[in-house]
Amino acid sequence: MSADNHDYSLSATPHARLPMAVRASGCRIWDRDGNEHIDACGGAMVMSLGHCHPRLIEAARRQLDQLTFTYRFSFANEPLVELAALVREIAPMDRAWSFFNSSGSESIESAIHLAILYWQHLGRPEKTGLVSRFPSFHGSTLGALGLSGSRWRAPFEPVIANHAVAQAPCSDIRARRTQAEELAFGLTQIEQAILTRGADRVAAVFIEPISGASGAAIVPPEGYLQGVRAICDRHDVLLICDETITGFGRTGEWWGADHWGLRPDILTFAKGVTSGVVPFSGIAVSDEIATVFQARDGFAWGHTFSGNPLGCAVAAETIRTIGEEGLIYRSRELGARLREGVEAIAADSEMIGQVRGRGLLVGMELVTDRDTLTPLPDGSAYLTRLAREQGLLIYSCPTPLNDIVVESVLLAPPLVVSEDDVDEILERLARAVTSATLRR
């Protein structure tokens, strides 16, 4: 604290006094006043292994004693080499190569760099255009924000690009389309976006396989991601999967792409890769793309902390822990329990218009009533606040979509939660939903 006992860090919520977190374990955080909070969203969907997982803390401690920084133009480091080998085993492409950064946004920037440079190396420098979807969130650096179909872009519109021009299928429940209609709609949106720019000028399409912070766990219709792959192949466009939220078992497979056997050209990840122990992220790159770089001058674009040994050591331990402790299976099993409970709550509430998601990523869309499906004004912030009163942290996702703001919330508890934890999350959520209904 400062001498005058004031917190001089810039706050996202200057008018609310946030509890001071002092300790955390699994899905629980304790504040200085002794209150226990159940973290059912891992802050922003970060906690794969929960808070302070002993294996990750131990891996960090071991690494702290050995080597904490290397500069990648001067040294390789052992955790980096080991992590790249582990990513190669789990990545949804053959013989993947990796590159590591410190945040999801940085890895999106690296994917943009790679895509543009790849086409330059192949003698097609005019292929620089990017296509992404709305709703979506790909990060807050200006390149990543340009890809994002999200409320966060608004103040920066004058200085960022708008690549988020294709609407994601199933993103507007008011359209009441069948799955087949959503499939046709979603694929047309992607192909039109490429053709409008001219396929010769498009480098890559960016997709969250299952939407995260903006879409609140929108699952695409069967055949959509394979269809996007076919469109990208037809037009010589790279397909980049942003698995910042969906990676590391969150949805009941290692990657969101795995649900549909999708093979992206580049995949980005962050958040759950170290369960918040160290700021860290990365990309996996297909062998075909990587060899184009390795055969030339390599990939020199990155950040000072790219390939940081501390982050690499913790990330490698995350992968080993998820594999050895069967946590992908747990994500599926506990996700089903969570989903069933949320659906039971929704059945008794007019304000939940849809429950969706996969594994331990469950979204609820909030509406005024189930007939019109009109978005509940400020519903995301409202329910999040009422959940907090119950000692439950959920993630608020209001998102502009054409001329409305879709209101939804996300649950994303750690893969290590117990059955009892899930039941307690559901009890607290039910109380929050009931009190929202009573207070309206």
Ligand SMILES: Cc1ncc(COP(=O)(O)O)c(C=O)c1O
């Ligand atoms: C899908 C997705 N991509 C990228 C990012 C950016 O990650 P970071 O906040 O670590 O830069 C986020 C953050 O929420 C995200 O949800």
